[in-house]
Amino acid sequence: MTTVLNRPVPVVGDRGWWAKTAxxxxxxxxxxxxxxAVWLVVVGLIALRSSAPWPPELGSVTVHSTLVAEWAMNFTMLCPIGVGAVLADRARREACLGLCDLLGSTPAGIGPRWWGKAIGATAATITPVALCWAALLAYLAAQHGASVLPVGIEVFAAVILPGLIFISACSLTIPFLIGAPLYRLGLVGYWFWGNMVGPRYGIPTPAGTPFEAIGEYPVGAWFHGHMFDAADRGVHADTANATVSIAFLLISALVVLVVTHLVLNRRSQS
Structure with missing residues (x-):
């Protein structure tokens, strides 16, 4: 008993920044x-789009990189909307529940709580996408051989993940300004206008440029998939503009998270 009573108790406030964030x-x-809702919305949108995969001749594609890349484009057509929609109310949840003062009194601090929220909530919301992708790869591997699997991991990292990280960062930050309902409406409009309404419609749009979030440039540059809106612009993707496309999404995500962190920190000190 004496040993138990004399055992030092770790103080939460003494833990490092990384430990608090983790x-x-x-x-x-x-x-x-x-x-x-995370599972119903995200998996539902993936199932809806995958029930009629596009292009129609996808089932006859035999080149593994192209096959997997085309499936990735089917995933990214709708599932980022679901990811963003279910994340939109996450950051403001404490304010809605009146927990801001209580959480502010904890030794964790604004920074670890904010970055922990960004990392943890984003990873959780992407989990259904990753599991659906793993199930698809298992199905394709059964049909085309195990060599599909490493290609599938590369495609997920280069095509699907950057856009999801970008949308997740926006969905954790922008609702602070406009609220979750209005953000969800704007997210749907942005996704279709900025990623699926190409220049052939005569509307100014980032679709078909390296600044879209749907992953078309990595698909064309590295996995020999179809490029639709970029092809309308006469662009043939290469490593340079595929890298620019991914870097733009990841840097933009980091910037909006850092800016929000600074704003929250300043607000807590005022």
Whole structure:
């Protein structure tokens, strides 16, 4: 008994920044991944789009890189909308529940709580996408051989993940300004206008440029998939503009998260 009473108790406030962030991320992940809406919305949109894969001749494609890349484009057509929609109310949840003062009194601090939320909630919301992608790869591997699997991992990292990270960052930050309902409406409009309404419609749009979020440039440059809106612009993707496309999404995500962190920190000090 004496040994137990004399055992030093770790003080939460003495933990390092990374440890606090990891703890917050674990909490946010478990909270988000247990929400039924995360699974219903994200998996539902993937199933809706995959029920009639495009292009129609996808089933006859035999080149593994092209086959997997075309499936990735089917995933990215709708599932980022679902990811953004279910994340939109996550960042403001404490304010809606009146927990801001309580959480502000904890030793974790604004920074670890914010970055833990960004990492954990984003990872949890992407989890259904990753599991659906793993199930698809298993199905394709059964049909075309195990060599599909490493290609599938590369395609997920280069085509699907950057756009999801970008949308997740926007969905955690922009609702602070305009609220979740209006953001969800704007997200749907942005996704179709900025990624699927090409220049052939005569509307100014980033679709078909390296600044779109649907992953068309990595698909064309590295995996020999079809480029639709970029082809309308007369662009043939190469490593340079595919890298620019991914870098733009990841840097933009980092910038909006950093700016929001600075704003929250300043607000907590005022």
């Amino acid at each position: 703890g917050a991320a674990r909490y946010e992940y478990l909270m988000q991944v247990r929400r039924p």
